[in-house]
Amino acid sequence: MQKIEGKSLAQGAVIGKIRFYSEAEYDIDEGDYDDSEYEIERFERAMDAVKEHKFALAEAAEANSDNEGAMVFVSHVALLEDRGLIRRVEDYISEMKKSAEFGVKVGFNDVADDIRNLPDPYIMRRSDDILELEREVLEELMGASRGISFGKEPYILAAYDLTASEVARIDRRYVLAIVMKEGNLNTHASILAKGLGIPCIIRAETLSPACDGSDAIVDGTNGLVFLKPDDETVRKYDEIMKENRKFADSLMRLKGKMTVTKDGHEVRLYANISNPYDIETVLENDATGIGLFRSDYLFLKDRDYPSEEEQYLSYRKVVEDMNPGSVVIRTVDIGSDKSVPYLQLPEEANPALGMRAIRISLTRKDFFKVQLRALLRASKFGNMRILFPMITSVSELKECKEILRECEEELHSEHQVIGNYLVGVMIETPASVLIADQLAAEADFLSVGTNDLTQFTLAIDRQNPNLDRFYDPHHPAIIEQIRMTIEAGHRHGCLVLICGELAGDLEVTETFMRMGVDGLSVNPQFVLPLRKKIREMDLS
Ligand code: PEP
Ligand code: MG
Numbered sequence: 001m002q003k004i005e006g007k008s009l010a011q012g013a014v015i016g017k018i019r020f021y022s023e024a025e026y027d028i029d030e031g032d033y034d035d036s037e038y039e040i041e042r043f044e045r046a047m048d049a050v051k052e053h054k055f056a057l058a059e060a061a062e063a064n065s066d067n068e069g070a071m072v073f074v075s076h077v078a079l080l081e082d083r084g085l086i087r088r089v090e091d092y093i094s095e096m097k098k099s100a101e102f103g104v105k106v107g108f109n110d111v112a113d114d115i116r117n118l119p120d121p122y123i124m125r126r127s128d129d130i131l132e133l134e135r136e137v138l139e140e141l142m143g144a145s146r147g148i149s150f151g152k153e154p155y156i157l158a159a160y161d162l163t164a165s166e167v168a169r170i171d172r173r174y175v176l177a178i179v180m181k182e183g184n185l186n187t188h189a190s191i192l193a194k195g196l197g198i199p200c201i202i203r204a205e206t207l208s209p210a211c212d213g214s215d216a217i218v219d220g221t222n223g224l225v226f227l228k229p230d231d232e233t234v235r236k237y238d239e240i241m242k243e244n245r246k247f248a249d250s251l252m253r254l255k256g257k258m259t260v261t262k263d264g265h266e267v268r269l270y271a272n273i274s275n276p277y278d279i280e281t282v283l284e285n286d287a288t289g290i291g292l293f294r295s296d297y298l299f300l301k302d303r304d305y306p307s308e309e310e311q312y313l314s315y316r317k318v319v320e321d322m323n324p325g326s327v328v329i330r331t332v333d334i335g336s337d338k339s340v341p342y343l344q345l346p347e348e349a350n351p352a353l354g355m356r357a358i359r360i361s362l363t364r365k366d367f368f369k370v371q372l373r374a375l376l377r378a379s380k381f382g383n384m385r386i387l388f389p390m391i392t393s394v395s396e397l398k399e400c401k402e403i404l405r406e407c408e409e410e411l412h413s414e415h416q417v418i419g420n421y422l423v424g425v426m427i428e429t430p431a432s433v434l435i436a437d438q439l440a441a442e443a444d445f446l447s448v449g450t451n452d453l454t455q456f457t458l459a460i461d462r463q464n465p466n467l468d469r470f471y472d473p474h475h476p477a478i479i480e481q482i483r484m485t486i487e488a489g490h491r492h493g494c495l496v497l498i499c500g501e502l503a504g505d506l507e508v509t510e511t512f513m514r515m516g517v518d519g520l521s522v523n524p525q526f527v528l529p530l531r532k533k534i535r536e537m538d539l540s
Pocket of ligand 1: 188191292294333428448449450451452453499500501
């Protein structure tokens with residue numbers, strides 16, 4: 001047995017088989033396929049899709065006057081049209097009776113190897129392009145939202161590190177737990193991972209790809225992994241898992257009960273979600289509504305900007321499924337650590353302080369309007385609240401509202417029905433706290449994002465693992481800003497919610513209750529523990 005120590009991200013214990021994911025590897029079915037024609041057709045379709053995508057990227061680059069960028073994408077298309085490359089893949093498929101995936105993997109690698117051995121350094125470099133294209137064609141063949149997949153047997157997902165978009169594409173039906181060799185507590189990837197409701201560990205430094213296929217126990221509560229556990233450890237964890245189930249059952253008895261202190265202070269408990277399919281867990285855990293739907297997921301999961309129809313269907317599903325409960329949908333907060341290649345954002349030295357969230361929306365008004373139109377169209381199916389992220393000035397909020405009005409007018413002229421909705425502002429920078437009165441005068445509700453508020457108040461990069469010990473959301477400057485926001489909101493009749501990770505931190509629940517917060521929005525799994533804590537509280 002080998003014990004690996006890491007840092008707890010999400011609690012709970014499981015036993016299962018580890019599968020080690022490394023970005024570069026694909027679970028390829030070699031196949032023994034008689035139907036070569038069909039496999040070749042799949043190959044051609046995947047190539048066409050990648051070429052189409054490259055053309056779109058070239059056009060976007062051109063529109064941004066990035067001619068050099070456009071040339072790169074055009075040259076990728078030329079590589080994909082290379083007869084030698086195509087023939088090599090087709091030969092593997094038809095002569096060796098292999099799958100399209102196998103043909104691409106081996107054919108592209110063969111060509112990359114040939115090129116690497118040429119004397120011309122410029123041509124040599126093209127071998128990297130070929131390998132990049134190989135990945136893209138494989139992704140296309142295996143489904144754009146293929147994500148991380150090791151088949152349909154439940155497994156423990158191990159990885160060096162996962163990006164937010166990789167976590168967004170995890171199929172939770174098959175993943176029992178996550179263990180990362182790297183990772184950081186406050187990144188979006190970690191927040192999304194916590195939302196999956198499975199044990200998670202980060203910084204398991206001695207984890208290695210060699211553990212792939214081993215039986216293991218993951219103890220998310222204590223940040224431990226036991227590889228090839230001995231019988232005694234298995235027996236111990238069987239007991240722990242039994243106790244965990246008992247505790248979870250006892251929490252279930254709080255379903256349908258009010259979230260009120262012994263002396264009668266009530267608060268609403270909402271859930272944070274990042275995926276329309278999270279609703280099931282939200283209902284299971286009896287949240288009053290959704291306090292934060294990070295719509296970013298829709299923008300991270302595919303290779304292109306989601307269409308109005310796709311967004312509309314997702315928003316509609318969430319508001320409809322939660323009705324009459326309210327649903328706060330935050331407009332997209334991409335940029336920073338949530339990179340979306342199709343937006344072609346320039347590299348930045350300080351991305352957390354860069355072109356992100358509302359700044360992208362206000363700069364790319366055409367994209368923003370697609371999202372707002374989808375939200376407005378979905379509003380008639382339930383209780384919709386639209387939330388704008390990273391607002392730092394009243395003029396930004398006014399501009400958002402103006403664009404919202406424009407979209408309303410467009411939809412009215414198309415005879416589309418719009419329901420009632422509220423408009424809210426994320427309070428996640430010291431600037432927004434200091435002008436919370438003015439923002440509250442313009443908004444229907446405020447929602448405090450403690451993750452970014454901590455980052456920007458303490459001037460600490462929430463992504464930097466070396467700064468964890470300085471990243472202190474309990475810092476008096478944060479607590480005081482939350483109090484200021486609640487008071488400012490209430491002066492203007494605004495509801496004030498807290499939706500950052502601190503909202504689920506039981507150590508500060510009483511403080512927030514004494515401040516008179518109206519709602520706490522947390523990972524669905526934290527709703528019932530929070531209700532338990534509040535029902536045991538007496539503020540008198
Ligand atoms: C926050 O900053 O607290 C927040 C809820 O937003 P995100 O974590 O998505 O940046
Ligand atoms: Mg934030």
